[in-house]
Structures are given as structure tokens and as C-alpha cells.
Amino acid sequence: MVKKLIATILALTLIFQLSACNTSKKTRYEAQFLKLFDTMTEIVAYTDTKEEFTNLSNLIYNNLKVYHELYDIYNDYPGVNNIKTINDNAGKKPVKVDKKIIDMLLLGKKESSRETSSFNIALGSVLKIWHQYREAGINNPESAALPPMADLKAAMQHTDTNKVIIDEKASTVYLEDPKMSLDVGGIAKGYATEQVAKIAMEHGYKSALLSVGGNVRAIGDKGVNNEQWNVGIQNPDKESKKESLCTINITDESVVTSGIYERYYTVNGKTYHHIIDPKTLMPSTYFKAVTIITRDSGMADIYCKLIFNVPYEQGLAYVRTLPDTEALWVLPDNTIKYSDHFQKYIKK
Numbered sequence: 001m002v003k004k005l006i007a008t009i010l011a012l013t014l015i016f017q018l019s020a021c022n023t024s025k026k027t028r029y030e031a032q033f034l035k036l037f038d039t040m041t042e043i044v045a046y047t048d049t050k051e052e053f054t055n056l057s058n059l060i061y062n063n064l065k066v067y068h069e070l071y072d073i074y075n076d077y078p079g080v081n082n083i084k085t086i087n088d089n090a091g092k093k094p095v096k097v098d099k100k101i102i103d104m105l106l107l108g109k110k111e112s113s114r115e116t117s118s119f120n121i122a123l124g125s126v127l128k129i130w131h132q133y134r135e136a137g138i139n140n141p142e143s144a145a146l147p148p149m150a151d152l153k154a155a156m157q158h159t160d161t162n163k164v165i166i167d168e169k170a171s172t173v174y175l176e177d178p179k180m181s182l183d184v185g186g187i188a189k190g191y192a193t194e195q196v197a198k199i200a201m202e203h204g205y206k207s208a209l210l211s212v213g214g215n216v217r218a219i220g221d222k223g224v225n226n227e228q229w230n231v232g233i234q235n236p237d238k239e240s241k242k243e244s245l246c247t248i249n250i251t252d253e254s255v256v257t258s259g260i261y262e263r264y265y266t267v268n269g270k271t272y273h274h275i276i277d278p279k280t281l282m283p284s285t286y287f288k289a290v291t292i293i294t295r296d297s298g299m300a301d302i303y304c305k306l307i308f309n310v311p312y313e314q315g316l317a318y319v320r321t322l323p324d325t326e327a328l329w330v331l332p333d334n335t336i337k338y339s340d341h342f343q344k345y346i347k348k
């Protein structure tokens, strides 16, 4: 749905905004593009010249595009073996892929393989069914239906990450189970954001704010007056007048949110969103949204899914084991819970 909309709106827009900055010679520039990862990418940076900013935004766009193609599960690209190619060859043969796929899948598999993991990169067979019913329900709301549990349970038999065979040496990935498929929607955006931020840093950029559909990664601080970057956390309560829950101050950190308000459909007046609890095979009902603050944007994306699918107490205990990581939970009744030191990030 989003894909179609975006395709019809525009291929690529770059909007440059100039705004005066009194205390420094640097100017704030902003670029947005609506083409990658089915979402809006935004870049903000304070630079001496417009040219410097244009170089930065081109660097980010060009690199993000490579990740976008490699991590796509729905589309083919000429001359590119991507996640879809791996899925198309499930049970047939190993597929030679770029190291960017190998590295992301190694991390994704490791995090999926935790005991009782609620995050699984090989949940494709189950997520595909939900995706199909969601698309049908959005297109024809009158006949919207839930997937039969028997179908979901049968699909769940094909989600064992031990059958994702990653050969680092040969740079190949093979899905041993012909009915298995990878769905990297829970990791790809955050992981790609992190890698692209690293590329920008390697090119000498010391401050920028990058947001790929809400996966926010700060490089340094603003680069003016030692100010930190400000990131608003969206209020998942659509009826509230407050658009954001709070504003977070970050330097060199990521802020990632997963919410039930992004992709969903309605069946008999009830909404069903897109984060599926592998234990129930249904959309997780513990929270409306979960936000993670940590340095690495890829890890933040994974942690979001991991704690979205477990009760608050369990998620809190888990977050406490993670260094320099904080979380915010919005419960179904809009109550907000924080991990021990989350509030130190909130702008007063």
C-alpha cells in the first residue's frame, strides 16, 4: 500500500531549507527523500556550505539505495542477488550475495537464535500470510478477515533459523527448508541506517541527524554550540492532542520506535498490526509502542521487536542487561513506563 502511494507521488525529492543560525556561521540544511525502504528518509546537518551538505546527502542516499535493493524481500533488481533471491531459492541452492547481506543476516540469526526469542528473521512464512490478509483487508475493508490459525501454525513449522545456512567464506546463503523465507523488515532499516551513518563518519562527517522512517541515528551533536540533537517520540494515542510524547536529547546515539499504528488493518472493528508474536502467531498485544535508545541503530531495531513481544517486566529485566540502552513502553491504556535511566534523555 505504502509502496504504491509513494511510487505515484514521486521518485525523489530533495528539499533544501535554509534557516538562519545566529550564533555560528553554519547553516541548517535538511533533505528528504521518499524512495527507499518504503518510507521517508530525512537528513539534517549544520554545514558551512550548501555544497558540503549536498555531498553528505548524496553520499547517504547513494549508499542507502544499495542497502535498500539488497534487503528487499518483494522486488528483483537487475544484476542483484538480494533477500528475495535467497527466498526464491529456498530448498534449491545457495545464493551468492554481497557481504552486506551476510553481515546483516549473521547478526539477525544470532539475535533470532536466543532461547525463546520473540524476534525471528526467518518468520517470513508466517508474516507472508499476515501481509496477504492485511493487504486484502485494506483494499476491501468489508471482507477483511483474519488468517486461519491452522495456516499460521503450519507456516510456523518453517521458521527454524538453524536452517538458514550462512557460508561466510563462500559468501552464500541457503535456506534448507523449501517452505522457509526470510523477512528482514524488523532489522533491515535500522541496520542499514547504522551502516550508512558509519560510512558518513568514515568520510569525515562529524555531525548529522539521519532518520530512515523513524529509525533515527545521530552522528555527533549538532556541531553548533555543543547542542545535542532533539528527536520527538510520536504519541501512539491518535486521539490525544499531544502529537509527541516527549523530546529526546541525543549525541552519537540512535532512537528507534516500533508501534502498532504504522501498518495495520481492521477486522470487525478491531485493529491488527504488523509485529507478530511467534508464541501466539498473532499481533502482539502488550504495548502500543516501544522506543529504544542505544548507540547502534541496528541493535535498537532488533531490541524493539524483542521487547515488543514480551511483558514489560521481562523486557525491563532484559534492557537492564544491555549496556547503555534505555527503553520506553506505551501500554494499551496509554500508561508510559521507562527503564531506569531513560528520563535523563528527556528534554526538560
Ligand code: ADP
Binding pocket: 118, 119, 120, 121, 123, 127, 183, 184, 185, 186, 187, 189, 213, 257, 258, 259, 262, 263, 274, 275, 276, 277, 278, 301, 305, 309
Ligand atoms: P516499520 O519500521 O517498517 O514500521 P518495525 O520496525 O516496527 O516496522 O518492524 C515490523 C516489521 O518487522 C514487520 O513488518 C515484519 O516485517 C517484521 N516482523 C514482525 N514480527 C516480527 C518478529 N516477531 N520477528 C522479526 N521480525 C518481525
Ligand code: MG
Binding pocket: 186, 189, 190, 215, 257, 258, 301
Ligand atoms: Mg522499524
